[in-house]
Amino acid sequence: MDELKKELKRNIISQLNLEDIDVSDINDHDALFGDGLGLDSIDALELIVMLEKDYGIKLSDPSEGKNIFTSIELLSRYISKNRTK
């Protein structure tokens, strides 16, 4: 699980072009949106694509993302439970 969390942090930083942010700057329970990492709605769509591309998870209802993308902790738990690759 810890390796998955690190991998997610690395992917989020590189795929969402988060400048000057390091893996160690993101805590597992930090909010990804709003006051946390400050991700926006386009970032949310990119995360949905990342879920499908990297982990074979297709969100049938995009509004599910609101809960899944709350933090690295919740995201990693969801991926562990639902990944197909």
Add this chain to the structure above:
Amino acid sequence: MKDLSIIAYCSIKDNTIKLNNTTRVAKDPKLSFLEFAKKAYKEQVLDYPKFFKMDNLSKLAFLASDVLCNSDIIKNEHKEHMAIVLSNRSSSLDTDRKYQATIIDPKNYYPSPALFVYTLPNITIGEISIRHKIKGENAFFVLNKFNAEILTQYAISLIENKKSNLVLCGWVDYDEKKYNAFMYIVARNGIYKHSKEFINKIFNSN
């Protein structure tokens, strides 16, 4: 009506940013545009992390407009109704190709939302407007080459018809690592002559 004039102008090419023909940023010409843009951002901007999410064309337009709009030349209260008229040759082709790469293989079909939003050249105007809270008229022309006549006439029309008192005009082109930005601000009381001849002269000399 009193002749219009140009308040200030800015150019970016060969990894150099000039304001009114004075160098503001000069970096190794061997650096890639992305490397140059990052260094220029760190020296000239610093407070806008969304810059790093932009495509190359928007980064280029953002840097040129930021140097102009954040100079002491324009007061914040005047920016709100500023019009923006930009042009280029390559439209958003550089990003269009990158987006196409995400959808061309049916077995690896993952359209990138972050790339898709930049597959129109006038998004550059949106980025500038958001940054400076500009709500004026705008237009983006895709032309074979820089055309001072179109920009001049459009700026005159906007100001004579009282649509705006300031017009940010220019050329911002990026395609396959080649880039060139040239912007200037037209107003009633500026320093430089607002004529096709003068604009062509500063476009070619910068």
